[in-house]
Amino acid sequence: MYTIPAENLLADQSEHHKDAHDTSSTSHSDAHSSSAHDSHDLSNVPKEQVFEHLLGELGDHHGLYWGPYHIADLPHMVYTNGTEFYYYPNTKALLESGKFTFDKKHQIISTATQEKPWFDLSITNLVFYQWVVMLIVFFVLITAGRKAKKAKGDAPKGVHNLIEVVAVYIRDEVVMQNVGSKKVGERLMPYFLGLFFFILGANLFGLLPGMHTYTGAIGVTAALAITAFVIINLTAIKEAGIKAWLHHLLGGAPAWLAPIMIPIEIVGLITKPFALTVRLFANMTAGHIILLSLVGLILFFKSLVWAPIAVSFSVFIYFLELLVAFLQAYIFTLLTAVFIGLALGDHAHEEHAHH
Amino acid sequence: MGELAKAMAYLSAGLGVGITVFGVGSGIGRLAAAALEAASRQPEAAGDARTTMIIAAALIEGTALFAIIVCILLAFK
Structure with missing residues (x-):
């Protein structure tokens, strides 16, 4: 269902490769087309196609794999x-x-x-992993919430402690500061917390050996950004009124400039979710491509001499990826809050003045 | 598309990525330098400076990603 550009690009590339190889031998392309789907065993893959195969792992498949092992058909x-x-x-x-x-x-x-x-x-493997992460996030958050209710004034412990630190930080530093209106911020808190933990869960889940990062699929990030787009504009319309929202489309220019200003402002509305989509997608995919390419060096040269170099660099990139996993979840949430604050504009501050 | 056109597309994609990364690297570098200076001059405002820095860095990165997408399209067309 989700078409991943990386996969399409790779498919294009492999066709391109095939054109080059068909003149010399056809067995290469046969091996490629059959083994790519049926098995994830890389030992028989010609070395020119090692990278394509490894990067193909990033896409979604119709089966569930753990590394090279086939677990179940979906x-x-x-x-x-x-x-x-x-x-x-x-x-x-x-x-x-x-x-x-x-x-x-x-x-x-x-x-x-x-x-x-x-x-x-x-149902592809990315959809399946998405459900798994949803369940994990759901149970962890529900448990933490229930414990928080029970704890009353006591010091938080365990799961409650873990989640409360992050949740309070998001509420105070990310949402309340940037949305600008306490009322709107409080109402949107569940959305922001869900968004943050959903993306964080995905990013961290993908770092477990043999798992996939579904935020590395542009369909998923696009869906998240479309949700953000709808929430940004609905909040603005609800708080400021449809008249003020339409007025914002003019960008403060005189009315006779409307034919120029309105298209520009509409493009401005659309680029925000587009940038959100591409940022998350590119950041999560780039890290995995680097990791897979480093590991691919061993398979490409078919020699273990490369292993220490590849593994040490991989470990370094892996820790960088851990940082990126948190940072991208944070940035997505932060920017959504900032955009809501921008869309509300002065209307949020007027409310402050009344208080 | 001829071989020459393909070669030019690859070349332009590679050059494009290089130039993009150069611009974005220097941009984010200046931004981080300014934020660090602000934080050391006024340590109590360090939190604000960091948040603003991350927002600006994300926006700069956004323009870089548009350029990278164009380069990817060139390289895999």
Whole structure:
């Protein structure tokens, strides 16, 4: 369902590679197309394609893997023509049905027409990991909240202590300071806390060996940014009124400049979530590409001499990634709060004056 | 697309990334220097300076990411 640019780019690149290789031998491309989907074993991959295979790991797959080990197939769900719905519990069932097959980019296509179905709702591994992180975040936050209620005035302990430090920091330093209005900040607190812990959970989960970072998929970050866009503008409309919101679209210029100002301001509205999308996506993908490339050096040269160098650099990058995981979750939350503050503009401060 | 055009696309992508990173690096460097100076002159305002610095750094990084996306499109087209 989510198409990852990295995967598409890699697919393009591999086709490009194939063009170059087809003249010399066709076995390379065959090995590539079959092994890319069926197994994650890299021992038989020609060395020119090691990096492509490793980077392909970043994309979403129709199976659940832990490193090279195949754990389970995930269900396929396909809508065709918007009316017919097909469900297959695993990849084998889908291939046996004869209705669908996979193209070279592992997208589901119809066997008869070779076209993509209207809507591919298949559960991929990224979706699965997203559910896992949601459950973890949900239970940790609920437990912390319940303990906080029980503790009353006592000193926080355990999970409660862990979450309270972060939650209070986000409330006081990130949300309240930048939104500018206490009322709005308090009302949006659940959203901000959910956002922060969801992104943080994703970033940290991806650093566990064999796991995936779903914030490294542009579909996920785009969805988060669209949510932020809706919340920013709805909050502004609700607090300041639709008239003031439309007035903001003029950017303070005289009315006859509207034909120029309104498009510019609309572009300004859209670039904010776009920058949020790309920032999170690029930061999370870049770290993993560096890590995989360093590990790929060992496979590329097929010699263990490279192992100490690759591993020591990997450990360094890994710790940098730990920092980036926290920083990007923080920045996404902070910028959403700042944008809400900007969209509210003077209206938040007027409220301060009344108090 | 000819081989020459492809080569030029790769070259421009590589050069583009280099120039982008140069600009952004110097930009964020100046920003961090200014924030550090502000924090050492007025240690009680260090928290404010840090928050403002991170916001500005994120915005600078945002423009860099747009450039990087253009470079990626050039390299993989």
